Amino acid sequence: MPQPWDYIAKVVNIGDSGCGKSSLTIRLCEGRFNPTHDVTIGVEFGSRIIPVDTTPTAQKIKLQIWDTAGQESFRAITKSYFRGATGALLVYDISRRATFTHAIEWLEELRSAADANISIILVGNKCDLADDKREVPAEEARAWAEANGIKAFVETSAKTGEGVEEAFVDCAREIYRNIKSGVYDLNDKSHGIKTNTAKVSLSMDEQTKVTGGCC
Amino acid sequence: MSLLGILQAQAPPKQDATSTIQTLCLRLSTSTLLEDRRAAIMGLRSFAREYKETVASGGLRGLIGTLTKDSEDVDTIKVVLETLLLLFVKDESNPESSEDIALWLTDEFTQKQENITVLIELLQDSDFYIRLYALQLLVAILNNRPSRTQECVLTAPLGISRLVSVLDDKRDAIRNEGILLIINLSNGHTDIQKLIAFENAFERMFSIIELEGGIDGGIVVQDCLQLLNNLLSFNVSNQSYFRETGCVPRLAKLFQFAQEPVPSYAKGQRDTSIEYAMRVCRLFVVPGGLGAAANQNAFFNAGILHLMLVIAFSGFSDFPVRAEALRTVADLIHENSPLQENFAQMKVQYLDPTILPEVQAQQNNPDDLCYVIEGLLDLALLNSSTHAFDARLAACQCLESYFAGNQPVRLHFLNHAINLHAQGDESANVLTCLINLDQDSRGDPYRVWLASVILLHLIYNDEEAKNLATSFKEGDADAGEEVVTMIQSISGNLVAALEHNYDPRIIIGYLMLLCTWLYEDSPAVDDFLNEASSVQSLVSTVKQSSNSNVLIQGLCAFFLGILYEFSHKDSPLPRATLHPILASRMGRDHYVNKVTKLRENPQVRDFEVFRETNHRRRKMGLPEVYFDHTFIDFLKDNYSRILRAIDKDPGLETHNTINGVPHALNGISVELVDSLKAQLEDKDEELQKLQTTCLTLEQKITQEQHESQRAKEAAAAEVQKANAAIDVLRQQHDTESRAAAQKARSEANALEAQIQRARWESTESARKAKEKADAEIAVLRRRVVEVESTLEQEKLARAVEVQRVRADGEAAVKEVTAKLHAAEKETLFAHEGLRQSEERVSECEHRLKASEDALKAATDRAAGLEATTRQQTTTLTSLRESLTVAEARAQHAEKKTQEDQLNITHLEENISTLQTTLKKEEEARTHAQGELAALETRIKRLETEVSEEQTARKKSDEVAAQSAAELDDLFIMLGDLEEKRRGDKKRLKGFGIEVSDDEDGEGDDDDEEEEEEEEEEEEEEK
């Protein structure tokens, strides 16, 4: 049977250990929250199909999310997954300033390994703690993102779910815009974009039947 | 509606592959039944090809977990391994497949040591597919993350040992996969290489090679050789282990038949295998390597040097094999003087260099021999086949190794060449090739090039050899011939080559030779400068814009730099003349530009990179080889000095210095001569001054002239003295430095030997330690087995014991049951006894009643006595009779105590007295009758009480005891009664009435019986 998506895009979650990368992935893919910190060993991955606009016939992008380990000791391993990433969530923890100051290192490492056209979103996680534990003002983060050529910034809470969908949807939409404006050479595998050739040739009504799902 | 709304409103996913896979994954991870898990795994396998990502993301951990959980279930493990392998396979057409997935799978194994350990453990399973798949998985993992996997294998208990033991598998597919795995595993990891070697890998490799048919064994043999290559490459410890465990002769054996003809289809593979085996040899003798000398000797003793020469000079060998054999030879003799001398004495098959290789095979004649040096020169200088180039270069390399570190050899070789050339000998000769630039040489530009390189190696850094070459002259002046030096001949050829645009290799060959020759050698420079037109020719080549050969222009410029740097004012073309030619005519910037371009050219800059590869690929035309490695080293070392030479003032002479020490020019120190000259000039000046100022003082002038004359003479004497002193000093210095060098060399040799020994010792001790450890492990393992067997035995013993105990128990139970039965029986008996007792009680009651009846009868009779006093005697008699009857009855029922009997007798006596006094008791009779009646009612009441007491007694011990007590009371009362009765009887006797005494004894019996009953009851309760 045909796959229920039009494109697959590879997205990596990066950032310091404990800032909530795995939590964001689990929130998006499984809709739950785990209060304990199960340190990621190497890399995990999940996926989620996201329609790129609100029309019922919207094209769908399957985000293949590679949730990398933040701990220093896995740096060598995680780096090999940056190659070919189409999108990236650069995550920090708004309640720990150090995770934000390290973002520049993550960004440099990502840019040195990934494609130049990669869509990066800066994500300030744990915004449920904003009232009494905030250490990074949203405005400062937004300004930093702009200064470093990152187009989008969003604050999220994997705990409450706030902003999580938006973060990934933003990412998917930007990738879709890039696809449509021909930024990627779809024949070149190194972009981490794959087209569903079987699906593209389908009739419209077949397409509308297709539903989202989550692995 | 918002985008989020849409996301949330999405219909639940319908039953598609994705959700089926999810279900299967869930079942795999949660199911407790093996059957269910197995079914889930089968399902996942069917999806694994097409839905790699989905199966991997949800099922990988479950699948890996099964390897441990269900390790007993061979079929399931097989399917799991197969599924994992499917996930690893890259499939470009499948969007679900990506390199990331394979990487992720790999990381899942390499990030968790236990997962690698499980795979290695599986290798112990003898099942074909389990072993094969586990090996293939390890290969895939190793390819994706080599160093992590190496560490994991190293960490896994007995990891290396288990992997290497796969090589013993009789099934080829597994063994061959194992070889590939170990090749990858050993790559670049010295410790792993050592461990593999200590697992007897060399022995195993040679066994496999021999099993497969030696050098003709095909790809498997090639793989084995590749593995040997990995284990020995830059691993000195493994090399000495290899050498000391007798593997060198086994390696030598591979070459024994290597020069024999093979069918053409097998030739390619065999040649590859031979080259691999030769490369293994060369690993041991890398020039400058630590164990090189020891290895060279071992290899020589194993006959490998000889075998290499046989292959190198066999008409059946193709050029690539010949080349590799010669390179091996070169390394085998490099800087080893005993072997170099041995080598020169060896003979090889003579191959006519002018015959085509194909024909050579037919003319193969192993008995037609020549010295190896001749064979090498023939090949290097005269074999112009384009296919032969590698072999020619290798032959040249052989000669270089032959010369290396051995001045006597160099001088001998050069002298020999000079003599042969002078004799006009026809055989291949370096000098002849350099001097006679004929048609043939122009057709084969590498002839001159190789001859230049060989001579370069002969004279490089060897002053004596250089002087010998410099002093070479041709032509008989007496016979009117022009006398030319070798430098002049060569420069003449160079100029001709430049002017006629000969192949650049010829020009470059000559220039390489001249640059190294003339560097720091002013006499040689002067010899060259004798022909000023040569300089013109060089300058115009550098200036040419049409000749765009950067290499030639750069080299010419570089050479001009050398000429200028080592020229002096007395040179045939003095510095002052030479400088403007370079700086102005050619142009200083032009010079710098050309020299820089040369240095930056990839042929020079990246020479080391290209060295092994650049000429191999070329199929057409001449190889792109222009430089010799020694020359490149020389060029790079001296580049900046020569680049700056042009900026040096012509008045500033460098002269020729060696290592900064002023060096004698024609035996006289330049500096000394200069200072003497300066002194002379001063004196001349002084003289002139004196002559002009003291014209009038002629005497004084003459005197002064004398004086100056003397001074001149003294100076000359001084010069001579100085010369002599200098000569002495120089000789002294030379001998000293030679001795010092000798000493240093011998010390270095001793040190090297010491290092060698130390290394060997350490390897040996490591090996011994390893062996010991192995032995210990073996002992430990044996002990484990022993412990396991004793454990087993103990288990068995315990089982037997348990059985016995159980049997005992059962017996005991049986016994107890029997006892119980017995007890029950006893209880029954007891019941029976009780019943009997009860019967006896009732019997006693009867008897009591009877006694009572009798008493009544007696009373009746007493009443009758009352009525009929006359019949008293008869009644008494009947009473006595009945008494006798009662007595008998009592005797029958129970043992009657003597006391009773006595009592009875007593009673009888009493009765007889009673009888006698009965008549007297008439008046008391009525009273007695009343009392009797009361007594009777009392007895009746007592009887009911007794029966009540009996039932009550059965209820409980206490009640029984109570009853007993009451009974006691009763008996007491009875006793009282009896007392009374006795009193009555006395009284009756007093009346003369006979009374029976039965009851007394019976009452005692009752008492005993009751006690018995109580005991029985107690037993029952127990």
Ligand SMILES: Nc1nc2c(ncn2[C@@H]2O[C@H](COP(=O)(O)OP(=O)(O)OP(=O)(O)O)[C@@H](O)[C@H]2O)c(=O)[nH]1
């Ligand atoms: N209050 C709050 N806690 C969060 C949030 N997101 C994650 N956490 C908690 O932060 C801790 C770390 O979260 P993870 O998602 O495991 O962190 P990570 O970035 O994946 O860490 P590494 O895997 O080590 O790189 C966990 O205890 C989470 O429960 C959030 O939005 N709010």
Ligand SMILES: [Mg+2]
């Ligand atoms: Mg994580």
